[in-house]
Amino acid sequence: MRKTIAVLAIACSLALGSQSLPAEAAGSYTYYQVKKGDTLSKIAKQYHTTVASLKSLNGLKTDMIRIGAKLKVPAAAKRPALASAGKKAISLTAADRKLLAQLVQAETGSSEPFAGKVEVALVILNRVHHPEFPNTVRGVIYQKMKSGYAFVPVKTGKLTRIQPTKQDYAAVDKAVALFPGDRRGSLYFYNPKVTKDKWMLSRPVTTRIGHHVFAK
CATH class of the missing domain: 1.10.10.2520 (Cell wall hydrolase SleB, domain 1)
Structure with a gap:
């Protein structure tokens, strides 16, 4: 009986542990290039995720991000509105x-x-x-x-x-x-x-x- 309870306890622990992982870790992702003025919280809000999830997905130890760096972001999330509304005009040679x-x-x-x-x-x-x-x-x-x-x-x-x-x-x-x-x-x-x-x-x-x- 004790053995059965112990096995069940381990199984429940594993199940809860897997649920605590960020959803993005097991899903698909795309890349976002960091621009001037960006912060992890700002990017997380744009992609409907959390700072903790972004840090986990990218192996970041701190909240510091470098301009020009490419971060993994959830591919299934809605793209930021600025991606379409904030485009700059293009002039071609x-x-x-x-x-x-x-x-x-x-x-x-x-x-x-x-x-x-x-x-x-x-x-x-x-x-x-x-x-x-x-x-x-x-x-x-x-x-x-x-x-x-x-x-x-x-x-x-x-x-x-x-x-x-x-x-x-x-x-x-x-x-x-x-x-x-x-x-x-x-x-x-x-x-x-x-x-x-x-x-x-x-x-x-x-x-x-x-x-x-x-x-x-």
Whole structure:
């Protein structure tokens, strides 16, 4: 009898111990880049978590954080409102504008509507603003991945041979104008008839335009 009680006590202790662990420790997470003025409490509030959970998730011993550091934050939590409402306007160099128009043409051709072209351009601009991606248009478009490059036209070498149309340039300009107020925050796009990647297909859908599904 005593042995049975002891076993039950240990089991209950283990169960309670596992419940006391931060939920983020067993869940998925993403990264947040620390900016000037940030504190752990401020970031915790933005991501609907606690300072203790953030410290546990990142192995921090104190509340001190360094500007530019990347912290793990709960991926399931709501993104901070400033991620969309507080975006700064983007101005493109002539070279970046052409490169982005080339990508828009390469990814949409003449088969996608103008709104789809604008959304593709917004994906690039949103990535530039997002801490998980390079912070320049060229850096985002030529970002290297495990499979090569993030975009097929770059992988195939087709991108540099593309001649963008006036509509592609207009789509880029429209995206730049819309960007500061863009609340969809699309970071990815794919053709559901072609894409088989389970991770990509699991991303939250922001909108569907033409043959493309946009997600974040």
